[in-house]
Amino acid sequence: MSDPEDTGVPPCLSEIIRDLPEIEQQLVNILNGLQEKNGHIPEEELRSLALLTRQPESALHALVGFFDSFRTCPLGRNHLSVCYGTACYARGADLVYDRLAGEVELDADGTSTDGFITLDKVQCVGACSLAPVIRVNGKLEGPVKSHRMSARLRELKKDDVLPD
Numbered sequence: 001m002s003d004p005e006d007t008g009v010p011p012c013l014s015e016i017i018r019d020l021p022e023i024e025q026q027l028v029n030i031l032n033g034l035q036e037k038n039g040h041i042p043e044e045e046l047r048s049l050a051l052l053t054r055q056p057e058s059a060l061h062a063l064v065g066f067f068d069s070f071r072t073c074p075l076g077r078n079h080l081s082v083c084y085g086t087a088c089y090a091r092g093a094d095l096v097y098d099r100l101a102g103e104v105e106l107d108a109d110g111t112s113t114d115g116f117i118t119l120d121k122v123q124c125v126g127a128c129s130l131a132p133v134i135r136v137n138g139k140l141e142g143p144v145k146s147h148r149m150s151a152r153l154r155e156l157k158k159d160d161v162l163p164d
């Protein structure tokens with residue numbers, strides 16, 4: 001492993017890995033740390049981590065892509081996840097997602113152009129008895145109805161606080 005100070009590693013990454021032994025075995029912990037500090041895993045820090053650990057950048061992208069919780073783009077001010085587990089899907093998760101997606105203009109990463117919302121699909125969240133469910137800013141809601149999604153978005157907008 002190279003010394004982080006000698007490789008031009010960003011300070012955020014350097015701070016996370018400073019006290020970790022054998023960082024090659026700590027990649028998930030390092031990625032968690034980056035996401036906690038930044039709200040997502042910036043591409044430039046992923047590239048620096050690849051150089052530092054002598055891992056192919058593609059391997060780190062594969063690792064990030066494997067876990068639903070990792071993001072390479074910032075989240076919107078509100079994060080909505082629609083559960084696509086079997087029970088939720090069977091009870092209309094696709095209709096819920098389509099209704100939400102139809103209400104806002106989303107970019108390729110699932111974030112609205114105004115930064116109000118990030119919408120994504122996730123695998124089973126373990127609340128099958130409440131299917132279909134959505135997670136709104138970390139809190140589960142269910143069972144939800146697709147025809148109520150417009151009203152739910154209005155509620156979020158009413159409470160929306162724009163960053164300074």
